Amino acid sequence: MRIGLFATCLGDTLFPEAVKSTAVLLARLGHDVVFPPGQTCCGQMHVNTGYQREPVPLVRNFAEQFGDTSIDAVVMPSASCAGSVRHQHEIVAERYGDAALRAGVATVKAKTYELSELLVDVLGVTRVGAYFPHRVTYHPTCHSLRMLRVGDKPLRLLRAVEEIDLVELPEADACCGFGGTFALKNSETSTAMLQDKMHHISGTKADVCTAGDSSCLMQIGGGLSRIRSGTRTLHLAQILGSTRTAPYALTEAAL
Amino acid sequence: MSTFLGMPTAPPRSPYGTGHLRGDRTFPEAAHDELRNEQLRRNLGRATRTIRTKRLDVTGELPDWEQLRDAGSAIKTDTMNRLPELLEQLERKVTERGGTVHWARDGVEANEIVTRLIRATGSSDVIKVKSMATQEIGLNEHLEAAGITPYETDLAELIVQLADDRPSHILVPAIHRNRDEIRQIFLDEIPGVDPDLDNVPARLAAAARAYLREKFMTTRVAVSGANFGIAETGTLTVVESEGNGRMCLTLPDTLITVMGIEKVLPRHQDLEVFLQLLPRSSTGERMNPYTSMWTGVTPGDGPQDFHLVLLDNGRTAALADAIGREALNCIRCSACLNVCPVYERAGGHAYGSTYPGPIGAVLTPQLAGMHAAKNDPNSSLPYASSLCGACFDACPVKIDIPSMLVELRHQHTEQSGTTAEKLAMKAAAAVMSRPTLFTAAQKAASLGRAVGGRDGTVPRLPAPFGGWSDSRDLAAPPKQSFRAWLSSAEGAETMRAAAEEGAGRTADTPEEDR
Numbered sequence A: 001m002r003i004g005l006f007a008t009c010l011g012d013t014l015f016p017e018a019v020k021s022t023a024v025l026l027a028r029l030g031h032d033v034v035f036p037p038g039q040t041c042c043g044q045m046h047v048n049t050g051y052q053r054e055p056v057p058l059v060r061n062f063a064e065q066f067g068d069t070s071i072d073a074v075v076m077p078s079a080s081c082a083g084s085v086r087h088q089h090e091i092v093a094e095r096y097g098d099a100a101l102r103a104g105v106a107t108v109k110a111k112t113y114e115l116s117e118l119l120v121d122v123l124g125v126t127r128v129g130a131y132f133p134h135r136v137t138y139h140p141t142c143h144s145l146r147m148l149r150v151g152d153k154p155l156r157l158l159r160a161v162e163e164i165d166l167v168e169l170p171e172a173d174a175c176c177g178f179g180g181t182f183a184l185k186n187s188e189t190s191t192a193m194l195q196d197k198m199h200h201i202s203g204t205k206a207d208v209c210t211a212g213d214s215s216c217l218m219q220i221g222g223g224l225s226r227i228r229s230g231t232r233t234l235h236l237a238q239i240l241g242s243t244r245t246a247p248y249a250l251t252e253a254a255l
Numbered sequence B: 001m002s003t004f005l006g007m008p009t010a011p012p013r014s015p016y017g018t019g020h021l022r023g024d025r026t027f028p029e030a031a032h033d034e035l036r037n038e039q040l041r042r043n044l045g046r047a048t049r050t051i052r053t054k055r056l057d058v059t060g061e062l063p064d065w066e067q068l069r070d071a072g073s074a075i076k077t078d079t080m081n082r083l084p085e086l087l088e089q090l091e092r093k094v095t096e097r098g099g100t101v102h103w104a105r106d107g108v109e110a111n112e113i114v115t116r117l118i119r120a121t122g123s124s125d126v127i128k129v130k131s132m133a134t135q136e137i138g139l140n141e142h143l144e145a146a147g148i149t150p151y152e153t154d155l156a157e158l159i160v161q162l163a164d165d166r167p168s169h170i171l172v173p174a175i176h177r178n179r180d181e182i183r184q185i186f187l188d189e190i191p192g193v194d195p196d197l198d199n200v201p202a203r204l205a206a207a208a209r210a211y212l213r214e215k216f217m218t219t220r221v222a223v224s225g226a227n228f229g230i231a232e233t234g235t236l237t238v239v240e241s242e243g244n245g246r247m248c249l250t251l252p253d254t255l256i257t258v259m260g261i262e263k264v265l266p267r268h269q270d271l272e273v274f275l276q277l278l279p280r281s282s283t284g285e286r287m288n289p290y291t292s293m294w295t296g297v298t299p300g301d302g303p304q305d306f307h308l309v310l311l312d313n314g315r316t317a318a319l320a321d322a323i324g325r326e327a328l329n330c331i332r333c334s335a336c337l338n339v340c341p342v343y344e345r346a347g348g349h350a351y352g353s354t355y356p357g358p359i360g361a362v363l364t365p366q367l368a369g370m371h372a373a374k375n376d377p378n379s380s381l382p383y384a385s386s387l388c389g390a391c392f393d394a395c396p397v398k399i400d401i402p403s404m405l406v407e408l409r410h411q412h413t414e415q416s417g418t419t420a421e422k423l424a425m426k427a428a429a430a431v432m433s434r435p436t437l438f439t440a441a442q443k444a445a446s447l448g449r450a451v452g453g454r455d456g457t458v459p460r461l462p463a464p465f466g467g468w469s470d471s472r473d474l475a476a477p478p479k480q481s482f483r484a485w486l487s488s489a490e491g492a493e494t495m496r497a498a499a500e501e502g503a504g505r506t507a508d509t510p511e512e513d514r
């Protein structure tokens, strides 16, 4: 399958390791990974902060970069960005776009997936050949759970990882408090939410807390690093990308 | 006579400075104080966790729960689509059955009508059934100013009233209080209460009962709200747990019901849906203990003088908003409050409105507006959410609160002219819509590594990011972006090796459980 990889602006710039793991994993599974070089950002931050005119060029660019019919599916290691493409782009296109944009948005929306969806639903695989001999707990991010409804797909992928010690996270479905600019505009409430999340994570005594969104991991990892927790964060793609021949080397740093 | 009707004007919001639909400071400012109240956080955390579990138990046991939600949503949407005719039908039916219907454009008018009606009875006391609508318009304060004493009879409302406090939850107005605090309030405020009163819930309830019984027996006028008003029959409904509402609805001579116009339902049979949705979503019970229904006046039985005050107070304005009108579908079950992580931490008072939590954050700005004054606190409400979506999942009538929050944020930025934030958003969009500029910006970010501390984290960030670094570290930007890596020799080699391994795979491992 020819898969268009959307790195997401955050992943491309600040968390490239999660994107690398996604690319390598899909290639290892025998797929043709293409990276349209003109890609930038899905515009989610704009829309969620209340700006719908400003991201029109971003929405248009996304549709143009990935609209190519030779691309069978578009994948991104982020549920919130996939959610934005699937739920918000049409709102922006309806309100401030033209017919061409609305058509473009509809085309690419239909083939856009978050990583676990692509693996389990489209490629039909849960056993990806990963090896990760560490204690891991999984935080289902809000947009993966309630916007995309990925359900237990990430957990099925994790359970199939060799040597993994997967422990359940209490109150897993509670928000970590990130919420994009919410973490800045309502920083104190966001922090209160983060504290409870960290409390539950610490209770699992996991080496690693994983999730499918680098943004939420930035919040959780940032908090865990500040309290010098023994748990660090790692994107789901990085666990799935870790193999016996090229295992992920776990370091002490929480970030 | 001219037939020119003019341009349609926007329906009015709840008038600025009236009622309780606006706090005196923004959500983050109020939350700042509330978050420091450890007792409040413990009380709220415990109460919301208990009720969340109960609700999941009783909604999960119904095989047709999802269909019920769909039906509830459909009935409400249909109602909003033909609100005027349903309200006129309700008026007709109530009048036919001996009641009197009054129309109140806003809270000011409603307060005046109710005061006039109470004065006409000659009574200077009134007992009250728990009601959001009368909280919203500040009826109690208005009555007190007019020399009429309102007595709240819902136990939690009574606690709030005695403590001169404000409700912090739709269903459990005193959720922010624990039983020790309640004991103290009773000792301080209930005349003649047993000085040895302890904090056992049953004995606290008994103290309140003794106090209230006397009011029920001696007060001749009651004021209530309504959960539902049936257009087809003119029947009003109040759903409650304690029976105190039933006392107020049956014992007095005069009953005055203040009902928001969105509470109308087309048919009696619609109650089949809502009397399942409401108790299961709100208290987590299969059925609430008391459901009172009355239709106009029944000679020789119950109040012989019945008045229905239909309250707009910004509801028509909300109805005029194609996206926002969905908020009028709310049946005030409070499930969205109980699952909201923001509400659970900041508490109901932080919203500054009678309607707190997720629904409050969308309903309050629509009823009262977000731009009625400079830095209107209501404009901070749509941002008081991480958009986690728990409210949408819990709502028995499937109100898409996260989408409405995003919509209200958009309306706010559209109204706000040029702000520093808007300029930053424009600048960011300009950079991100030009890949070459974006790549250059990434290189600059990577240079930002220089500011990284020795442990690879960035120290305190400048405004507006300062709030971030109060509680969280930020990794220094990596030395290479993904795209830079991909186009490097190392990236190309890694991808080539992975593709080679992939080519060796015959097929994806089939999955047993598919």
Ligand code: SF4
Residues within 6 Å of the ligand: B281, B329, B330, B331, B332, B333, B334, B335, B336, B337, B359, B391, B394, B395, B396, B397, B398, B399
């Ligand atoms: S918005 Fe929905 S969940 Fe919230 S109080 Fe209203 S009906 Fe209940």
